[in-house]
Amino acid sequence: MAPTTPQEPGLSAVPSYEEQQSQARFDALINDDSRVEPRDWMPEPYRKTLTRQVSQHAHSEIIGMQPEANWITRAPSLKRKSILMAKVQDEAGHGLYLYSAAETLGTDRDELNDQLLTGRAKYSSIFNYPARTWADMGAIGWLVDGAAIANQVPLCRASYGPYGRAMVRICKEESFHQRQGFEILLSLSRGTEAQKKMAQEAINRFYEPSLMMFGPPDDQSPNSAQSMAWKIKRFSNDELRQRFVGMIEEQVKVLGMTLPDPDLHFDEEKKQWIHKDLNWDEFMNVIKGNGPANAQRLEHRRKAHREGAWVREAATAYAAKQEQSEVA
Amino acid sequence: MSQKSNWPLWEVFVRSSRGLSHVHAGSLHAPDKEMALRNARDLYTRRNEGISLWVVLSTDIITSDPDSKDAFFESPQGKDYRHATYYKASEGVKHL
Numbered sequence: 001m002a003p004t005t006p007q008e009p010g011l012s013a014v015p016s017y018e019e020q021q022s023q024a025r026f027d028a029l030i031n032d033d034s035r036v037e038p039r040d041w042m043p044e045p046y047r048k049t050l051t052r053q054v055s056q057h058a059h060s061e062i063i064g065m066q067p068e069a070n071w072i073t074r075a076p077s078l079k080r081k082s083i084l085m086a087k088v089q090d091e092a093g094h095g096l097y098l099y100s101a102a103e104t105l106g107t108d109r110d111e112l113n114d115q116l117l118t119g120r121a122k123y124s125s126i127f128n129y130p131a132r133t134w135a136d137m138g139a140i141g142w143l144v145d146g147a148a149i150a151n152q153v154p155l156c157r158a159s160y161g162p163y164g165r166a167m168v169r170i171c172k173e174e175s176f177h178q179r180q181g182f183e184i185l186l187s188l189s190r191g192t193e194a195q196k197k198m199a200q201e202a203i204n205r206f207y208e209p210s211l212m213m214f215g216p217p218d219d220q221s222p223n224s225a226q227s228m229a230w231k232i233k234r235f236s237n238d239e240l241r242q243r244f245v246g247m248i249e250e251q252v253k254v255l256g257m258t259l260p261d262p263d264l265h266f267d268e269e270k271k272q273w274i275h276k277d278l279n280w281d282e283f284m285n286v287i288k289g290n291g292p293a294n295a296q297r298l299e300h301r302r303k304a305h306r307e308g309a310w311v312r313e314a315a316t317a318y319a320a321k322q323e324q325s326e327v328a
Numbered sequence: 329m330s331q332k333s334n335w336p337l338w339e340v341f342v343r344s345s346r347g348l349s350h351v352h353a354g355s356l357h358a359p360d361k362e363m364a365l366r367n368a369r370d371l372y373t374r375r376n377e378g379i380s381l382w383v384v385l386s387t388d389i390i391t392s393d394p395d396s397k398d399a400f401f402e403s404p405q406g407k408d409y410r411h412a413t414y415y416k417a418s419e420g421v422k423h424l
Contacts, residue, residue, distance in 0.1 A: 039394040086374075093371055100355045103337070109357055110333060166354070173375070312333050312359075319360035 030231055035161040038104035046230055049223070050160050051105045053232065058098035059116045060124035063297050065091045067131040067140060076134060083180050084137065090177070094170045101162040117302055125283060126209050128291030135188055135195075135202035141181015143203070143210035143248065149174050150244040151214060154234035163232075182251070189255045196257075203252070204260040211275065212283045214241040220280075245273045333357070336385055338364040340372050343380035350382050358383075 015023065022041035029036055036042055065088045072088065075081035103109055115121035126144055131137065152174065155167040188199035215221055215237040227233040235243075245264070252259050261276045286294070335357040341350035353372045358364035364383040372378065392400055408414050418424055 037394070039391070041395075089374065093374065096356060096371055097354055103355075169354075315359040315363060316333065316335070319363070322360055322362075 030159055030229075033231070035164065036159055037161045045226075047105050049227065049230070050163065050232065051102055051107055053227075054098055054102040054105070054160075054163050054166075055107070055112050055115065056122050056124075058095045058102060058112070059121050060127065061091045061095035061098060062116070063123045063127045063301060065095075066297055066300055067127060067129075067293075068137060070131060071134065071137050074134070075137075080184075087141075087177055087180065090173050094166075094173070097166040097169055098163075101160075101166045104162045105160075113305075117298075117305060119289070119298055122287060124213060125286040125291060126213050128286050128294045128297060129205070129209055130293050132205070133198050133202060135185065135198040136205065138181050138184030138188065138199060139202035139206040141177055141179075142185055142251070143181075143206045144213070145174060145177040145181060146248065147210045147213040147244055149178060150240050150247075154240075155232075157231075157234060159231040182255075185255050185257070189257060199255070200257050203255075203257055207260050208276075208278055211241055211245065212278050212280070214238075214244070216280060216283070242273050245275055249273070333359075335359050336387070338368070338383045339386050339389060340364075340368040341382040341384070342368075342372055342378040344378055346379065350380065353377075355386065 023043065026036065026040070026042055026046075028034075029040070036046075068084055068091075069088050072081060072084050075084050099109055099112055102112055112121075116123070126147075131140060149171065152167055152171050156164055156171055158164045158167065185199050185203070188195040215224075218224060218236045218238045221237050224233060224236055228236065246266070249259065249264060264273065264275050266272070267274050285291070289295075336359075337355055337357055338361075339355050340353045342353045343350045353368075356364065356367050356371055358367050361383060365381060368381050368383050373381070404410065
């Protein structure tokens with residue numbers, strides 16, 4: 001069958017025969033739990049939703065380099081410095097895997113980059129919180145990367161092939177991130193009173209923001225149902241949050257620390273964790289750009305991009321020169 | 329605000345150890361083949377994932393048409409005699 005020519009939108013309210021056929025093929029792929037690949041026909045809202053989600057995810061990785069990069073020079077040992085550098089490098093890598101996946105949906109890299117730099121694109125609000133102490137490196141690794149992993153593992157089975165494949169690679173690499181964070185806190189928890197206090201304060205700071213990383217409660221998350229029907233998401237925000245809070249409630253005991261949520265408990269009747277009410281007004285406010293570090297994060301990204309301009313120009317000029325001498 | 333770089337897209341293939349084929353790992357942007365190789369090393373082999381890399385310009389890859397896949401891959405359909413499992417009469421015969 002010849003490739004279908006896309007119809008101009010709005011010309012007809014009734015989908016053409018070709019469109020119906022394509023939609024049926026797409027639906028069958030989703031129903032069979034198969035994967036959609038870049039050159040397959042897909043409904044525009046599916047493409048749009050994925051482009052937004054994957055590029056936001058990529059931006060989050062890129063901006064997420066900053067809170068930790070900030071501590072590389074102040075890491076307490078050469079070992080910790082090397083570990084932190086490897087982690088920040090991984091985050092750059094994860095951003096690049098995800099940009100590649102986003103590009104297969106038809107938006108090119110320069111445009112995606114531009115969306116971030118001009119502030120048109122969003123990224124995970126967690127990175128708009130400053131990392132105040134060395135213990136925050138521990139809390140970020142344990143709680144923030146922990147929440148990210150809980151979110152990302154099911155995404156390895158996302159219906160869009162390139163996204164799933166990028167997530168497989170990312171999840172494999174990410175597990176060290178959480179462990180190294182936990183071990184930073186473990187070291188501090190066995191240290192002096194001041195170190196213990198620093199660790200506890202970092203946990204207190206990042207507990208709530210990490211629970212909010214799963215997104216708004218299910219009844220306030222309008223796009224979730226569609227994403228689940230498309231099998232991009234496999235579990236709801238609340239399901240994932242439940243799973244995560246159950247895990248950290250156990251893990252915090254190993255640290256001999258506490259979560260800043262004294263009433264946290266498992267309700268045997270409802271079969272669910274009851275945690276404190278999260279401050280969603282703050283969450284929305286941070287997403288809108290009014291978090292403690294939004295402006296700083298974006299400005300730093302712009303500055304890095306500006307200051308790297310001469311490198312990109314030189315590389316482009318060198319490539320052009322090489323090509324000329326090859327032709328000659 | 330940012331000037332466009334328009335660097336071409338390269339596909340990256342990694343051989344994880346001797347005796348295995350190069351396998352597609354992902355893609356990246358780079359201004360030329362040398363930078364593509366170096367970026368591929370940094371991006372796809374940070375944990376000893378490879379001992380050999382290929383980078384290929386995406387535009388140089390010739391692909392089959394996804395819409396015509398049924399017709400294009402029709403030939404092996406119904407030719408199950410190309411598989412050893414088709415031959416039942418000899419079942420139970422040793423080393424066959």
